[in-house]
Amino acid sequence: MKRVPENELMNEPQQVKVYSEADFSCSDNAFLQNLDEFLQSVNKSPVEGTRIVDLGCGPGNITHLLSKRWPLSLVRGIDGSEAMLDIAKSRQNNICLNNKSIKYDCIDISLLANNTNYIGLNADVVVSNSFLHHLHDPSCLWKAIRKLLVPGSFFFHRDLRRPSSTKEAIELQQKHLPNAPSLLIRDFLASLHASFTVYEVKEQLLLENFQNFKVREVEDRYLEIYGSV
Numbered sequence: 001m002k003r004v005p006e007n008e009l010m011n012e013p014q015q016v017k018v019y020s021e022a023d024f025s026c027s028d029n030a031f032l033q034n035l036d037e038f039l040q041s042v043n044k045s046p047v048e049g050t051r052i053v054d055l056g057c058g059p060g061n062i063t064h065l066l067s068k069r070w071p072l073s074l075v076r077g078i079d080g081s082e083a084m085l086d087i088a089k090s091r092q093n094n095i096c097l098n099n100k101s102i103k104y105d106c107i108d109i110s111l112l113a114n115n116t117n118y119i120g121l122n123a124d125v126v127v128s129n130s131f132l133h134h135l136h137d138p139s140c141l142w143k144a145i146r147k148l149l150v151p152g153s154f155f156f157h158r159d160l161r162r163p164s165s166t167k168e169a170i171e172l173q174q175k176h177l178p179n180a181p182s183l184l185i186r187d188f189l190a191s192l193h194a195s196f197t198v199y200e201v202k203e204q205l206l207l208e209n210f211q212n213f214k215v216r217e218v219e220d221r222y223l224e225i226y227g228s229v
């Protein structure tokens with residue numbers, strides 16, 4: 001099935017509300033577990049002061065889990081949607097009043113990719129979840145992480161992967177989001193149509209000189225990309 005890009009930023013108020021209220025805890029926890037296993041396999045578990053950047057952090061589900069798992073690290077969530085970040089910040093205030101280790105910045109990834117002003121924003125670990133498929137030009141992610149990562153840094157991304165047909169996309173929706181609000185179902189189907197295949201991601205990595213990053217299929221609808229520079 002041909003890729004159909006969706007809107008990049010998620011900033012429609014109702015869309016943001018429905019997304020932030022949805023329960024993604026299973027896939028969020030799986031994200032953290034696989035990240036943890038990957039970092040342990042390379043002996044690089046975050047320690048005090050480790051800089052972790054969560055790109056396209058949305059309402060901060062993963063950002064918060066990262067800070068909880070590695071409380072001494074410095075976690076930064078970046079998203080281009082103010083509406084998403086407002087929710088992320090209010091959750092941070094509600095959950096953990098004293099937690100100053102998470103910072104949120106509203107930055108569009110295309111600026112990170114193309115603008116040298118952000119050159120000081122280096123990170124030891126860059127992660128993203130469900131983000132690449134939003135980008136009309138996926139090279140923005142690869143150019144941005146080229147700027148963020150320093151030698152020895154790690155990258156871990158989890159995303160949907162594109163099914164072979166609309167029929168398969170609808171079957172995945174009926175299996176995994178059978179009773180969700182209609183807006184969430186709309187966005188899930190749009191995301192499946194906008195996502196990349198493993199083959200396409202491998203091509204992107206070759207083009208951007210990240211040949212050492214690995215890509216793998218996970219379960220019936222995800223892919224993971226991970227590696228170090």
Ligand SMILES: C[S@@+](CC[C@H](N)C(=O)[O-])C[C@H]1O[C@@H](n2cnc3c(N)ncnc32)[C@H](O)[C@@H]1O
Pocket residue numbers: 008009010011024055056057058059060061062078079080081084107108109110128129130131134135
């Ligand atoms: C599907 S959400 C994922 C949010 C979060 N990572 C999670 O796992 O719940 C995708 C996020 O990417 C953000 N986004 C999309 N395009 C972007 C861009 N060009 N620059 C920055 N953020 C972007 C959206 O605003 C949205 O918050």
